[in-house]
Amino acid sequence: MIEYENLGRVNEILFDKYQEKFKEFLQSGWYVLGNNVATFEREFASYCDVQSCVGVASGLDALILAIDAFAFPKESEIIVPSNTYIATILAIVRNGFKPVLVEPDILTYNIDPKKIEEKITPKTKAILVVHLYGKACDMDSIIDIANKYDLKIIEDAAQAHGAMYKGKKVGSFGIGCFSFYPTKNLGALGDAGAITLDDTFLEQKLRALRNYGSSTKYYNDDLGYNSRLDEIQAGFLSIKLTLLEEITVHKRTLAQCYFEHLEPRYIMPAQHSDFFDVFHIFAIRHPKRDALKAYLLDHDIKTEIHYPLPPHRQKAMQNIISGEYPIAQEIHDTILSLPISYGHTLEQIRSVCDVINRFDK
Numbered sequence: 001m002i003e004y005e006n007l008g009r010v011n012e013i014l015f016d017k018y019q020e021k022f023k024e025f026l027q028s029g030w031y032v033l034g035n036n037v038a039t040f041e042r043e044f045a046s047y048c049d050v051q052s053c054v055g056v057a058s059g060l061d062a063l064i065l066a067i068d069a070f071a072f073p074k075e076s077e078i079i080v081p082s083n084t085y086i087a088t089i090l091a092i093v094r095n096g097f098k099p100v101l102v103e104p105d106i107l108t109y110n111i112d113p114k115k116i117e118e119k120i121t122p123k124t125k126a127i128l129v130v131h132l133y134g135k136a137c138d139m140d141s142i143i144d145i146a147n148k149y150d151l152k153i154i155e156d157a158a159q160a161h162g163a164m165y166k167g168k169k170v171g172s173f174g175i176g177c178f179s180f181y182p183t184k185n186l187g188a189l190g191d192a193g194a195i196t197l198d199d200t201f202l203e204q205k206l207r208a209l210r211n212y213g214s215s216t217k218y219y220n221d222d223l224g225y226n227s228r229l230d231e232i233q234a235g236f237l238s239i240k241l242t243l244l245e246e247i248t249v250h251k252r253t254l255a256q257c258y259f260e261h262l263e264p265r266y267i268m269p270a271q272h273s274d275f276f277d278v279f280h281i282f283a284i285r286h287p288k289r290d291a292l293k294a295y296l297l298d299h300d301i302k303t304e305i306h307y308p309l310p311p312h313r314q315k316a317m318q319n320i321i322s323g324e325y326p327i328a329q330e331i332h333d334t335i336l337s338l339p340i341s342y343g344h345t346l347e348q349i350r351s352v353c354d355v356i357n358r359f360d361k
Contacts, residue, residue: 002339002348004302007182009343011189014239018189021235033211033228036235041194043241044178047162048171050196052203055229056210059158059179062193063091065227066154066175067126069205072097076125078154081111082310083328084130088156089311092128093320100124101312103327107270109133109283113141120145126152131160131170133306134185134280135269139165139173146174157196161186162248164276171196180237185251185280185342186244192233247342251279254340254349258282261353267334281306282340289334292359299355304337 011018025036037055045053056062067078078092082101092099100119105112109132116127127146129137146153153174157163160170161178162185171178176196180188195206205222208215213224255277259268267285269277283306286292293303310328312321339352 001300002302002344002352004304004337004339005183005341006343007187010187010341011240014236014243017239018236021239022232025232025235031231034231036231036238037229040229040234040238040241043238044194045196047241047244048169048176048196050172050176051198051200052196054195054197054203054206054210055234056193056195056206057227057229058191059156059177059181059193060087060091061210061225061227062158062177062179062195063088063128063154063156064094065206065209065225066177066195067091067095067097067128068209069175069202070126070152072125075123077121077123079111079116079119079124079127079151081130081132081328082312082325083109083331084132084156084311085158085307086311086314086316087158088128088130089317089321097125098123099321101321101323101325101328103325104132104331105138106327106330108135108138109269109331110135110137111142113138113145116142116145117149120149120151124149124151126154128154128156129174130156130158131163133269133283134160134163134278136160136163136165136170136275136277139168143173158193159184159280160278161280162244162276163278166274167276172198175199175202180233185247185278186237186240188233188240189236190230190233192229192237194229248278250342251340252277254344254346255279255282257346257349258284258338258340258353261350261357263357266356279340281337283335283337285331285334286336287334288360289336292356293336295359296352296355301339301352301355303339305335306337307332307335 041053157170158179180192213220213222
């Protein structure tokens, strides 16, 4: 069986270091917002080429706190792609704002800059871009629009640690929101997240917001949250960060195997020299997606669907999102995620290609 993901195998190389870190953490007696968090924040800020990093409890919390920190007025609207994971939209709604959906580019699956301006109103305050599947968005065009209309840029970089646009890393174009969920390229051993930025005022506000709105113990200036990056997860993340470049190289090598060996009847991720993709997910599209998924499982290959139902079709969004989004629907109806993890070998991926190429012949 070729599994879609095996986190035990992915993390096996780090088990000894994790055990040492846990022993150190346990003996320290300091379990919340200690040296591990401060160290990882410095390391990840440096990795993303930004001034600051603020560790929080999850990727969703990173988005919620980032939006909250801007203190947009009531009834504000935030532009967001129509095919993102539900967390991106939940963060907007949980802040009391209106998500305004913009269709993606059918080739990149990221928000289509050519469709953004038509959705901007006097209430629009930000563009929340999503670097989906590990591919950066077309940031030059988005930055031009944001500057023209005086909009903030918030980056959902949950799937794109290390991805770049024209040599610049995601999370450094606006305010970056990262998830370190265990399946991510930089995955913790539980929930964890972070916010990256180059703004000292917002950094201090975020540090307060994550800790009950308090900058000084027992004094609360803001309506905050309990959303602190866990001290032990920060320790694990510092260890795994040293392996991230190797993980990226490996996943890009596996992706190249797919590009070279899958038949062209399968729609594969778009490639362009401006974009350095990290392939958190390798998604193909096919009109018989469900049959293909079943066929692969019959041949002992597990796959996933990211995602089977677009946001505007989710029950939770029925009184929040209106309208039809045919491009998002097309993507969600045909997308299939193939195995591509640090735990997979080139031989396994070549085998996946051979099996897929025999489908429906």
